[in-house]
Amino acid sequence: MVNMHSFSSRHIGSNLPEQQELLTTLGYNNLTTFIHDVIPHELLSQTKTTREIALSEQQALDKLNAMLEPNALFKNYVGLGYYDTITPAVIRRNVFENPGWYTAYTPYQAEISQGRLEGLLNYQQMITDLTGFDLANASLLDEATAAAEAMAMAQRINSTQGNKFFVHQAVFPQILSVMQTRARYLNIDLVVGDIHQFAAQEYFGVLLQNPDINGNQYDYTTHITTWKEHNPKLIVTIAADIMSLVLFKSPATQGADVAIGSSQRFGIPLGFGGPAAAYMATKDAYKRIMPGRIIGVSKDSKGKNALRMALQTREQHIRREKATSNICTSQVLLANMAGFYAIYHGAAGLKDIATHITYLANLLAYNLRNNGISLLNDTNATIFDTVSFIYHDNAQVLVEELSDNGYLIGQIDNQIYINVGESATLNEIEDLVHLISKQEQFAIISVDELLQSQSNYYRQDKILTHKTFNSYQTETKMMRYLKYLENKDISLVHSMIPLGSCTMKLNAAAELEPLSWAKMANIHPFTPQEHVSGYLSLINGLKKQLCAITGFADICMQPNSGAQGEYTGILAIRRYQENIGQAQRNICLIPKSAHGTNPATAHMMGLEVVVVNCDENGNVDVEDLKLKAEQHQANLCCIMITYPSTHGVFEASIKQICQIVHENGGQVYMDGANLNALVGLVKPAELGADVSHINLHKTFAIPHGGGGPGMGPIGVAQHLIEFLPKHPIFDAGNYDTQRSAVSAAQFGSASILAISWMYITMMGEAGLEQATMNAILNANYIAHKLQEIGYS
DSSP: OOOTTSHHHHHHOOOHHHHHHHHHHHTOSOHHHHHHHHSOGGGSOOSOSOOOOOOOHHHHHHHHHHHHTTOOOOEEEOBTTBOOOOOOHHHIIIIITOHHHHTOOOTTSGGGBHHHHHHHHHHHHHHHHHHOOSEEOSOBSOHHHHHHHHHHHHHHHTTTSOSEEEEETTSOHHHHHHHHHHHHHTTOEEEEEOGGGOOGGGOSEEEEEESOTTOEEOOOHHHHHHHHHHOTTOEEEEEEOTTGGGTBOOHHHHTOSEEEEEOTTTTOOOGGGOOOOEEEEEOGGGTTTOOSOEEEEEEOTTSOEEEEEEOGGGSHHHHGGGSSOSOOOOOHHHHHHHHHHHHHHHHHHHHHHHHHHHHHHHHHHHHHHHTTOOBOSOTTSEESSEEEEEOSSOHHHHHHHHHHTTEEEEEETTEEEEEOOTTOOHHHHHHHHHHHHOOOOOOOOOHHHHTGGGGGGBOOSOOOOSGGGGSOOSHHHHHHHHHHHHTTBOOTTTOOOOOTTSOOOOOOHHHHGGGGSHHHHTOOTTSOGGGOHHHHHHHHHHHHHHHHHHOOSEEEOOOOSHHHHHHHHHHHHHHHHHHTTOTTOOEEEEETTSOTHHHHHHHHTTOEEEEEOBOTTSOBOHHHHHHHHHHTGGGEEEEEEESSOTTSOOOTTHHHHHHHHHHTTOEEEEEOTTGGGTTTTOOHHHHTOSEEEOOTTTTSOOOOTTTOOOOOOEEEOGGGGGGSOOOTTTTGGGOOGGGOOSSSSTTSSGGGHHHHHHHHHHHHHHHHHHHHHHHHHHHHHHHHHHHHTTOO
């Protein structure tokens, strides 16, 4: 008996009489018989999934709240790429918590997306203003991924100058780790060293962090000028703190070619690592080489200005393995929020915030030095927001003492980092000085006197002069502007969105509610593990659920998107094959009907794509597959196959396909884009897949956010577990470069994992299976009706 007041009945939508009407139209009496006719019997799983009884919305919320209770809340002074910030209430209430914004789909249909496209155009304008470049993209996944993309972009721009790329040793560890992962399979020789010893003529590109990990804010103008005198083609990338750019010279002014960074500190909650939007900006000459979406202005049929995604000829669905990147959409909701933060504060408000941060940071540095603490901050640089020092006695003792007093600071080995954020206060700075130096002295110096030495670093150009950034500095005006943009778009608050490239689900309010809880939103990703046991319980609980649903032995939560999940899956395969002495395997079989990210990902992993033929319905030509698998047997790495297929068909030959690949020495990567048609009925691991990514933003109810965020965790078979990525800070005791990272944070966009846990928990095992069967029923009914009116 179905409880029509249960969450699953509200989620699924159609009631029993409506389902029966659809079944009758298709010639069936019951749903079970219909499903057994649609899915080949030998593919149906004989094992249970989560074995969970569905909880009500309130029960699930109570359970999650109790689970998160052990998470400790501190005053955050960690930094290291993730910063204390304040989300303006007008943005939190009207965007972050508003289904009109978070349930919209990627803006492929420009005519129903003008609101969020305008928001993204504002974001791009903000980034170009701050970086000084001609154009910016509409966001990337995170800062570390953006750095890796910038390195690959530099190689494409400067393709004739060898394969050596230089990274300043004072870069954040997570950025270096992701760059090391990417460099390995692009055949880039990544050299890490002191930027002051950099021999420019030997490299095609270089990446600098500014301010660097030690808190040093440099003006690199003279350095870059000298480097380019020796190597005019050198591509210089600066990873710049977005708030520092409010005050200090832009990367373009300093002579750089590319700027990347995170926009998280523009009002985006920490969320144990994400989600947040990374930015990338560059010169107009490189616009067709830059990865990610770009929003442009054109004219509609009536001659009015209209916004749309521009320059798509760079992208996967057209260029496939020759695309600039495998990135599709990324972090649209968070990019829009960051842009709205700048609009709400305006240039003057942002300058006040940046000045507040740098004043308190410099005051902290001044007093620590006066009290005998020797800082690592270079006296030939200036300080924006971070002070650092070696604590020779026992750094861990200091960290624990400060945490006992409510402060969380950064620590790597015996080095201490203290980062000042937006909500920091003078009283807290004084308290920190006393606790660290064990002295009572504390001097207060005026802003002008303390920051006088910074004047040579300041930018001389104006920022955010566009009318949009000077019109909405009251809450009423901002609220009305946000509603004006929202009303231009179609989201799930208006109707279903029948775009076949992504599963669209109800994004229940109960699933989204926890994201605003302090113990979800205000947790730094590098918080010591003993203080985040609540988050770890949530993540491990979701892992257990996903393992039960897919049949895999383990789940890796690090990938920040489906495309990044693809990349991580192939990475695990390649690392495994290298470990067993089969590094020569470099052939990737991909069906002709596959999504464009598959060949783009294969190329990024150093694989050669061999296309397998398909019939007119998109089914793999098994004989062609067998021929090509045998032809490339000695070097076959894997097959990348979507199941059900991109054409929406359950291929009866899927187990045979997997067997052919395995018999010829390859591994099976299964694209999980269509997992929504399998949950509770078919397990990818039982079909023969070795690895599969899981789009939590498709199958497990994370909203699309107008084009992100998303999550693409991967499930792996037992033999691949030891080749999954680790994190250089969170997994410091169990990390080496052979298991380098794919994302900046250890669990990707960790906060939104609560959405999928809530969905699975409220649906229960029976509800998940019922949802899948109804989705298949709905799709077949629509196909039947279309056939009746002449569509085949």
